[in-house]
Amino acid sequence: MKIGELAKRSGLSAHTIRYYERIGLLPYADRDRSRQRDYDASILVWIEFLGRLKTTGMPIREMLRYAALRARGKGTEAERRELLERHREHVRHHLAELQASLLVLDTKIAGYAGTEQRMMDNDATAHQRKPPGTR
Amino acid sequence: MKIGELAKRSGLSAHTIRYYERIGLLPYADRDRSRQRDYDASILVWIEFLGRLKTTGMPIREMLRYAALRARGKGTEAERRELLERHREHVRHHLAELQASLLVLDTKIAGYAGTEQRMMDNDATAHQRKPPGTR
DNA sequence: TATTGACTTCGAGTGCGCTCGAACCCCTAG
DNA sequence: CTAGGGGTTCGAGCGCACTCGAAGTCAATA
Secondary structure (H helix, E strand, C coil), X not given: CCHHHHHHHHCCCHHHHHHHHXXXXXXXXXXXXXXXXXCCCCHHHHHHHHHHHHHCCXXXXXXXXXXXXXXXXXXXXXXXXXXXXHHHHHHHHHHHHHHHHXXXXXXXXXXXXXXXXXXXXXXXXXCCCCCCCCC | CCHHHHHHHXXXXXXXXXXXXXXXXXXXXXXXXXXXXXXXCCHHHHHHHHHHHHXXXXXXXXXXXXXXXXXXXXXXXXXXXXXXXXXXXXXXXXXXXXXXXXXXXXXXXXXXXXXXXXXXXXXCCCCCCCCCCCC
């Protein structure tokens, strides 16, 4: 598979794939006789996993640490697991925050729904202090 | 309340507060006789809500649209509600993705836990195609 | 043989959301 | 009266994760 095909299949752009290889997120790809990258389908599994890490907010720095351990192969399993477990905690935390904020959003929206015809003004522009005497 | 105090209470830096005012996320603050910003505690409510929007991934551009409607005051409730409802959909979507990825993470971690002494190698470095003849 | 189009490397540019430093001002306490 | 510790404006710089363009190579097709 050449880079264009992999781009289509992975959803990454060819530019991004080269960038990922450059920084070490993707292993250096074999080249064919004309120096073009030639991929095995198995790379898609790795790219998809990277996508999961990205979706869950892992910075590239951290992915690189994981990728490096992975490239070193056997004997790094415990470290990889720890890295992933730490990350999982971040994700759980973020998830909880998101859920809490979603509730706030729901409340706010419900407030607007109530305002629709009643104009209860739950959200006035009343930040500028104007106690008698100021200004 | 001066900017330093507000910074402490809101968790934003004074630099960030000024930046937010500059771009229009925070209303232009009244100044005292020596041209220093003087805040009413009610601004904290708004900052906290901005934090929710930020936590849930709303870009500043969008927050600005909301802030502008809010500043216009009455008559913009329906628009504000719509904006928030659209955002809520984004959040729900993101939440779902996060949950799915969390499951993947769990599975992966469980795989490593199993590998701990057994070395099942669920994650080999086998991307470089090497069918007999290549290279 | 000529053209087409996907590939190559390299380095510069982009958008986002801050973050910081410089140079200056003003009030209060010692 | 002086020193300190706030504050002010302004514009430049930063870290992240791409994204793009230029200039060139290569192989398959008309």
